[in-house]
Amino acid sequence: MADAYGISQAQLLQDFKKRGATSLALYNQTLGTLRDNARLTITSREVAQQVYRGLDWDAIDPRYRFLITSTDPKLIEQIWPRLFGQASSVSALRKIELEPRSGGSFGILLPASKQLVGDIQLGFDPQQVQFARDNGYSVTARVSNPLNLTPARIGTLLDDVEKIGAKVVIFAEDEVLGYESLVSGAAREMRRRGLVFTNIEFSKQRGGPDFAKNTEGALVRLHTVTADEAARAKPDILVDRFVRAAKERNMRVLYLRLVRQQKGEPKIPEEGVKLPPIELEKTPYRQNLDFIERVSSDLTSPTPLVPFLRPALQMGDAQPFGDYPQAQFAATFGERGAKIVRTLMLFGSGLGVVGGTLLLLNLFFDLSPRAQRRWLFAGLFLIAGLSNFAGKGAQLMALQAGIVFPIVAMLWGGLPLVWDGLKTLDKPHTPKNVALLGFGILWKTTLLTLIGGFLVVSLLNNWRYMSKADEFLGEKATQFLPLLIIPLAFLGELFPHRVEKNGAAAGRDLMKARFNRALAKPFTVRVAFTSVVILFAGYIWMARFGNESGMEISTLELNLRATLEKIFITRPRTKEIFLGHPAFLIAVLFMLRRQKWLAWGALVVATIGQTDVLNTMCHIHTPVFYSIWRSITGVFLGAFGGFVALWLFDKFTARRQMVRPQQSEAARELVKAGA
8 A cells, every 4th residue: 555655564554553553463474474474485396596506406305395594594494383383284395494404594495385384373474563663653462363272372373463463353254263172272372471352343253253252351342344344435435433332332343444445536627628738626635534534533432412422432452341241340349249249130130021021920910819829939040040140141030121112111101091081182183283182192202112221222232232142132032022912912902001990811802803804804805915014014024124134225225324423423213203202193093083093003013112212222232322223313303204294194185075075076076978
């Protein structure tokens, strides 16, 4: 890159550092990379015989096909023990004095072996390490997973990292060190040396999840973009992506891929004007300097007007998570006391899950007082057992909270009262009045959903989930099951106030009767077409779910997200503001008009908004404040979108009512004429 821009490497590094770059990633070298960097020479036997005539080539075994030499004797001394120790057999290599009996330099003879040239790790180039330090950079180590890896070789590779003073290790290519059978051992050796593993966001690196779980918190999160993304994306989008990753998703290492080609086009002169020479506003080098500077500046600057919402970050060495919260508790209560405190915290959070589950059981089943007590004791016994397992136990309780509380919110938030006409408007059903009523119910419903979200956060309050070494279990279940149960509850009108008065059996019978009547209706083309549309929409919705869905996001949506990000500090979820929350207000309108089937259809879509609110809180790697703020702004924006939809719907229905009488009069005239 320095050669392409016509400047020295030192000048390039200094320019980058002035604009915020702090660390240089250096690769563990192989014979091939050292040769490509002109640090050593690999000469064929035939050429070596002409150069080093003083050697007795007849006495040298003919299987040695190459001679390795270097003008840096220290480099030969460094790579010899590593080559010797990692070769498939001791006889595969031979160290030889290039000028016998003169005490001169040495070379290394080796056979024609692709594995020896391209795979064996030889440590870091001391010249590169010194060059990075001289220019004020810390060193980040990049280590590959070589062939024929053994526990001894793992120790040697990590010793090399320790010797150059690197703390953060990024595993190169598509495998972590030790993949597959030595992952836990490699992680243990890194911990012993105080080295930090980088968990790469959106990475498909084989063995990465297992390695992260074995670090005991000695890891950081890393964000980068692929070479293809860096080539296609505009610098503004890349800057926004890196800054958001650090401030919103707890990324502590940003691995920048520099812009290779000039972005943008020169100005096109007016028609008739003689074409001037092509001139660019910025050279590619200047674009890279500005790119690094903008990322650094945005990271270290608080958000204008509301700095407390997104404070400035500090540039420096990436700090690992540590064994949170166990280490913090152990400092106060000791190791045993820390485990007890953690168990009690999980049990306390689990009580909320038991409470929500019992609410639903009492809603769908007529439980006697004795049965209720049994279910209560069973729930307490279950969470007492699960609380002793901060891994799967906490995940299972969090999953139950994620499924239960969107259902509780939709059934206890006020919508059933509107459905039954117990909560209505004394005023005209104008878009404004309906929107205000719906907003109050939506706000209460969302707060109930957030209770479940807070329980999930408290249950998964651990470094594993903050670093995404482990994740919330069963995200799709928290989306699908409420979407199945809530419409069924409304179909049978299994509402708290009704069940308390009439029992759950009546509601279940009504649900079955309505379901059977729906199945008994003829299967028309309209039904078939509607089913296909619903299935397709459901497929898109589920496929788009999650950050790694595999479905490409359009440029329009990326620009919309970036705009929302700038306005609202953190971007509200699109499924809430454009789908779920507006549908919630539309469902309220249909309920007020006693159009229950239309209300039921809108209710299904509204459920998506609440499950999305809960899902936002399941992203433990995101600071919890941003999740709460995202949900709050989502409610207000979604309610505004719902008001706009109500206004448009009101205008449309009013126009239809004006057109219908005219159509009827014309129809009557036609009938008379025909008679």
